[in-house]
Amino acid sequence: MIFYRPSKIYVDPSVGDSPITQSILKTFPDVPCDYTCEKPNILNQLSGYSDPLLEGKKHLWITRNQGKLLKKCGASTSSLNNLVCCNYFILDFSFNCHFECVYCFLQEYTNLPLMIVYANIDEMLHALQELLDTTSSSIRIGTGEMADSLALDEITGFSQYLVPFFANQKKAFLELKTKSDSIQNLLKWDPKGQTVVAWSMSPSSYIQKYDFKTASFEERLKAAKLCEQAGYKIAFHLDPLIAEPTWKEDYQELIDHLFSNFNPAWVSLGALRFNANLKSMIQKRFPHTTLTVGEFVSTPDGKKRYFRQFREELYQTVHGYIEKYHRQTPTYLCMENKVVWQNSMGSVPLSEQDLEKHIVTHMGTFERCQNLSLLLFLRGLFFA
Amino acid sequence: MRFEDISISKIQLDNRTCEISFLSDLTVLRNSIQQKGILQPVHLKALGTGRFQVVSGFKRIDCAQALGFTSIPAFILEDEISLLECFERAVEENFFSRKFNVIEKAGVIQKLEKEFNISKEVLIQKYLPFLGLNASETVYQIYKNSVTLDPFVQEYIVRDHLPVYVIEEFFKFSLPDQRVIILFLQSIHFSVSTLKEFLVWIYEISLRDRSSISDMLLEPLKAIVQDHTLDGRQKLQVLRQWLKNKRYPRLSTLETRFVMLKQKLHLPLEATEFFEDNKLHMKLSFQNKKELEQWIEKMKEASLKPELDEILKIV
Numbered sequence: 001m002i003f004y005r006p007s008k009i010y011v012d013p014s015v016g017d018s019p020i021t022q023s024i025l026k027t028f029p030d031v032p033c034d035y036t037c038e039k040p041n042i043l044n045q046l047s048g049y050s051d052p053l054l055e056g057k058k059h060l061w062i063t064r065n066q067g068k069l070l071k072k073c074g075a076s077t078s079s080l081n082n083l084v085c086c087n088y089f090i091l092d093f094s095f096n097c098h099f100e101c102v103y104c105f106l107q108e109y110t111n112l113p114l115m116i117v118y119a120n121i122d123e124m125l126h127a128l129q130e131l132l133d134t135t136s137s138s139i140r141i142g143t144g145e146m147a148d149s150l151a152l153d154e155i156t157g158f159s160q161y162l163v164p165f166f167a168n169q170k171k172a173f174l175e176l177k178t179k180s181d182s183i184q185n186l187l188k189w190d191p192k193g194q195t196v197v198a199w200s201m202s203p204s205s206y207i208q209k210y211d212f213k214t215a216s217f218e219e220r221l222k223a224a225k226l227c228e229q230a231g232y233k234i235a236f237h238l239d240p241l242i243a244e245p246t247w248k249e250d251y252q253e254l255i256d257h258l259f260s261n262f263n264p265a266w267v268s269l270g271a272l273r274f275n276a277n278l279k280s281m282i283q284k285r286f287p288h289t290t291l292t293v294g295e296f297v298s299t300p301d302g303k304k305r306y307f308r309q310f311r312e313e314l315y316q317t318v319h320g321y322i323e324k325y326h327r328q329t330p331t332y333l334c335m336e337n338k339v340v341w342q343n344s345m346g347s348v349p350l351s352e353q354d355l356e357k358h359i360v361t362h363m364g365t366f367e368r369c370q371n372l373s374l375l376l377f378l379r380g381l382f383f384a
Numbered sequence: 385m386r387f388e389d390i391s392i393s394k395i396q397l398d399n400r401t402c403e404i405s406f407l408s409d410l411t412v413l414r415n416s417i418q419q420k421g422i423l424q425p426v427h428l429k430a431l432g433t434g435r436f437q438v439v440s441g442f443k444r445i446d447c448a449q450a451l452g453f454t455s456i457p458a459f460i461l462e463d464e465i466s467l468l469e470c471f472e473r474a475v476e477e478n479f480f481s482r483k484f485n486v487i488e489k490a491g492v493i494q495k496l497e498k499e500f501n502i503s504k505e506v507l508i509q510k511y512l513p514f515l516g517l518n519a520s521e522t523v524y525q526i527y528k529n530s531v532t533l534d535p536f537v538q539e540y541i542v543r544d545h546l547p548v549y550v551i552e553e554f555f556k557f558s559l560p561d562q563r564v565i566i567l568f569l570q571s572i573h574f575s576v577s578t579l580k581e582f583l584v585w586i587y588e589i590s591l592r593d594r595s596s597i598s599d600m601l602l603e604p605l606k607a608i609v610q611d612h613t614l615d616g617r618q619k620l621q622v623l624r625q626w627l628k629n630k631r632y633p634r635l636s637t638l639e640t641r642f643v644m645l646k647q648k649l650h651l652p653l654e655a656t657e658f659f660e661d662n663k664l665h666m667k668l669s670f671q672n673k674k675e676l677e678q679w680i681e682k683m684k685e686a687s688l689k690p691e692l693d694e695i696l697k698i699v
Contacts, residue, residue, distance in 0.1 A: 047520045048505055287556070293592040295632045297658035307635045307658050309698075339662045 001180055002213040004098040004152055006060035006115065009033040010040040014064050018119035021062050023157040039112070046113060051285060056113030057098050065092055065118035069127040073145065084333065084341050084349055087356035088140055091128065093118055093158055094147035099179060100212035102286050103240055106146070108277040117152065121161050128165065132172050137353065138360040141166075144177025144198070151180045159185045167192040173360065177237065179214040181223035187230045196265050197227045198235035201258065203250035206242055210291060224262065234262050239270030239334050241314050243294050243306060251318050259325035266359050269318055270334035271311045272296075273303045308340060315344035330359045390428060390458045392449055395436045401467065401499055402474040403442045406487045407542045414447045422448060425457040427477065429470050432463045440474040468500045479515070485542045486551060489515050490530035497528075529555045534562040540569060550576055553583035561597040568601045571609045572619060581624075585631045638698060645695040649686040655699050662699050 009028065013035050015021050025033065034040070042059050046052035073088040095116040096106060118124070128141065143149045143162070153159050159176065166174040167190060174195045176186075186197065202210070204217035215223065224234050236258055244250060258264070272294070274282065279292050296304040305311060315333060322331055332355060333341055341348045349355035416423075426441025438445060439461060448456050461470060475492055478484070484492070496502040496511055504524065512519045517527070526548055530538070537554050540546070554562060565583070574582055590597050608614075608623045629636040638659065646653045654665045670676045686692055 047522070048508060049521060050525065052521065283556070288591070290591055293588040295635050297632075297635065297660075299658075299660050307632075307638075308660050308662075309638060310634060343662070 001182075001215040001219060002098070004115070004155065006031055007058040008042070008060070010059065010061045010063075010114075011035050012061075012063035012119075013037060015062060015119035018062075018121060019161075020117060020119035020121050020156050020158065024060070024062060024117065024155055027155045040114065043112065043114065053107055053113045053285070054100075057096065057115050060115045060117065062117050062119050064120045065124070067092070069124050070131055070141070073142075083335065083337055084352070084355065087352040088142060089131070090145040091124060091141055091143050091162075092146055093121075093124060093143050094152065094156070096146070097148045097151060099148060099151060099214045101179070101214065102210040102212070102282055102289050102291050103242075103272060103274060103278075105274070105278060107281045107285065108275070109146075115152075117156055121158070125161065125165055128172075132169060135171065137357065138171040138173070139356065140173045140175055140196075140360065142175035142177055142198075144175065148178050148180055149176035150178040150182045150186075150197075153180075153182045153185050157185060160188070163189045163191050163195050166194040169194055173233075175235065179211055179220065181215040181219040183223045183227055186227055186232065189230075191230075191232050193231070193233065196233040196235050197224065198237055198266075199224055200237045200239060201254060202238070202240075202242065203254045206244065206250070210242070210289075221257070221261065228262065233265040235265045235267065236262075237268045237270070237334075238318060239268055240272035241269060241318065242272050242291065243310070243314060247314070248317060252321050255318065255321035255325065259322065263326065264329055266330040266332065267322060268332050268334050269315055270336075271306050271314055273299075273305045273335065275303050279304060311336070312340055312343045315340065319345060332359065385462070386460050387425060388458060388460055389455045390436060390460070391455045392445065392453065394434060395428065395438060395445065395456075396431070397438070397445065397449070399437050400442065401437070401495070402439050402471050404474060404478050404484070404488050404492060405443060406485060406491060407539055408443055410443055410447055413443055414451065417444065417447045417453075418451055422453075422457055425459050427461060427470075427473065428458045429461045429465065429467070430463050436460070437467075437470075439470040440477045471495065471500065475514070484515065486527075486530055486546075486548065487538045487542055489517065490527040493524070493527045494531045526552060534559050534566060536566040537562045540566055544576075544579075546579070547576065550580045550583070553580055553587070556583075556587050557597065564598045564601055568605065568609070571606075572623070573616065574620070578620065578624065582627065585627045589627070589630050642695065642698055645691045645698070648691045649689060649695065650682055651686050653695065659699055664695070664699060 006028065009024065009031050011021060011025075011033060014037070016035065040059060040061055042056070046056050049055040069092065071090055071092070073090055095112070095118075096110070096114065097104065098115060131139075131141075143158070150159065162174055162176075163186065166172060172194065174191075175198050176195065177198045177200065179200050183197070186195075199220045201217075201220065207214065207217050207220075228234050238251070238254070241247075241251070272291070274292070274296075282289060282292055295306055295310060297307045299305045306314065315336075319331055322329060331345070332349075333344065336344075338348045349358065422444055424441075424444070426444050427439040428436035428441075429439050431437055436458070441456075441458075445456060461473070492515060493507060493511065496507055497504070502511065508519050508521065508524050512523055517523050530541075530551060533541070533551075533554055541551055541554075554565075557565060565586075569579075586597060586600055589595065590600065604626060605623060608619055608626060611619065611622075614622060635658065642655060642659075652666055652668065654667075655661075656663065656665070668676075668679050670679060
């Protein structure tokens with residue numbers, strides 16, 4: 001894994017005293033730093049660079065998240081009909097990622113292509129507490145939507161605030177989603193079962209080919225094992241599933257690796273998808289990549305996906321591999337509709353709350369009893 | 385600036401620094417000059433040695449010389465005006481009298497950069513808006529890349545008035561491949577949208593299969609183009625289907641199977657685009673009860689056929 005080092009830091013004075021800001025500045029005492037209430041000037045100059053995204057990432061902006069600190073996952077607001085969501089909440093603690101994954105949607109998502117860290121941690125914890133006070137059921141909250149949850153953790157120290165906070169909760173789980181092996185901070189805390197560290201996983205050769213600057217397959221597995229030993233639950237996101245010519249063997253091997261070493265809290269599957277802008281961006285930034293030459297078609301929400309029957313084959317196959325190991329492991333599809341759910345998984349969750357409940361219930365029952373029949377009963381209860 | 389008749393022999397005709405035109409049709413201009421002479425004086429820069437450099441009016445001078453004129457009316461720009469200012473004047477004069485094509489704009493940008501050492505930042509901020517373009521790195525790169533295209537591709541772009549979003553597709557190909565493609569394009573005419581699709585598909589197939597563009601275009605596609613039993617429209621359809629089968633083999637197989645089963649069921653069945661939904665649709669039209677009953681009969685017959693089960697499995 002390549003560690004992040006900015007060439008310049010910009011600090012919003014309103015978060016100058018934040019422990020997050022102080023941690024970053026302490027890590028990079030020799031990096032030039034500007035205090036400014038405005039958006040960094042470099043934003044106006046980025047269009048002059050041949051790769052504005054790459055240049056933008058050299059600049060770290062520490063500021064306050066003035067928007068909604070907690071929100072529902074973007075999938076729930078998608079224009080795709082019949083999309084099945086998992087009632088996931090997102091805490092935006094950071095924006096952008098120094099890793100260079102070829103398929104990453106962040107490449108075309110923003111007009112602020114800097115590395116942004118939101119340092120108003122007190123307000124975030126307050127917002128979290130407010131949400132939990134008003135929620136009756138168990139929920140999952142993740143930080144890995146607009147950034148990698150842990151890629152900058154050794155610089156920002158965010159996990160040192162989030163993990164203990166969730167350790168004191170009973171009905172909320174924190175999910176830290178990552179492609180890094182930056183787990184040193186995590187090992188200092190007892191998560192008390194409330195934090196799940198989830199690795200985005202692909203076959204090893206795909207990681208080498210498409211996940212530049214990230215931790216290697218082996219590094220991710222090693223980090224996951226250390227986290228498991230420290231009391232964290234482990235989950236995996238096989239997203240994006242990429243249909244390389246040898247995908248069946250590659251994913252079989254991947255599942256063999258993962259499930260012979262771990263008993264994951266959940267697994268998500270999501271076939272590779274991108275919109276037209278992202279495709280252009282990928283071809284421009286990675287001109288010789290074969291990532292976009294699969295059998296992709298336009299789907300109703302404007303995204304390109306493998307055509308439905310092929311996506312179903314991908315999901316059925318990989319889910320089949322998983323079921324051979326652990327039939328009870330909650331496995332869900334990301335950004336997919338009811339037709340694909342039905343044809344791939346054999347059932348459709350009744351609602352997003354039901355899917356969430358299924359995932360979270362598994363976590364609870366998983367520890368209390370490993371009673372397969374009960375889990376199968378629950379599975380039948382929550383799925384139509 | 386003074387006005388004079390200048391002997392063509394005193395003009396440096398080989399110095400084309402300020403020339404902007406690309407692929408001009410000189411027929412109309414030549415006829416006009418032949419009949420009425422030069423109505424609009426050219427602009428020349430005095431070089432101080434009794435010789436002159438052309439600032440604007442290359443085409444008029446070329447035509448006049450070809451017609452046997454020995455002198456030409458000209459506005460003379462004095463020696464102290466810099467060559468960059470002359471070039472800017474040339475651009476301005478041309479720009480306000482006609483629309484520049486993409487390659488001409490690209491040529492202006494290239495000359496400013498190479499001949500006048502204008503920095504990329506100044507080019508983007510000052511000269512792109514001057515040429516009616518957005519001041520961005522992306523636009524700058526597109527025009528910079530356009531200059532590097534094979535001259536035959538440039539010619540094709542100008543003659544067919546290709547928009548930037550199609551021009552960009554040519555950048556992905558090497559110069560030899562561009563030449564192969566352009567030779568192929570001489571034999572069949574694409575609309576703008578089908579040309580883009582053609583370029584995208586041949587590029588993606590060659591990238592995926594690690595096959596050469598010339599192998600693809602010279603063998604199977606050339607045979608389609610040379611098939612004299614097909615008219616132009618049919619050739620395009622066959623060519624598109626061949627490429628689609630190659631680019632989307634599994635989806636194409638599915639679609640072909642769907643069409644075959646649909647024909648056997650004798651019903652106007654339609655699936656959603658790319659089968660994204662799992663429903664079949666059917667739109668019937670009838671004018672009277674008898675026609676409706678005929679449809680009902682057809683549906684009854686279809687419901688008993690194994691092809692119905694198969695088509696339902698496909699979707």
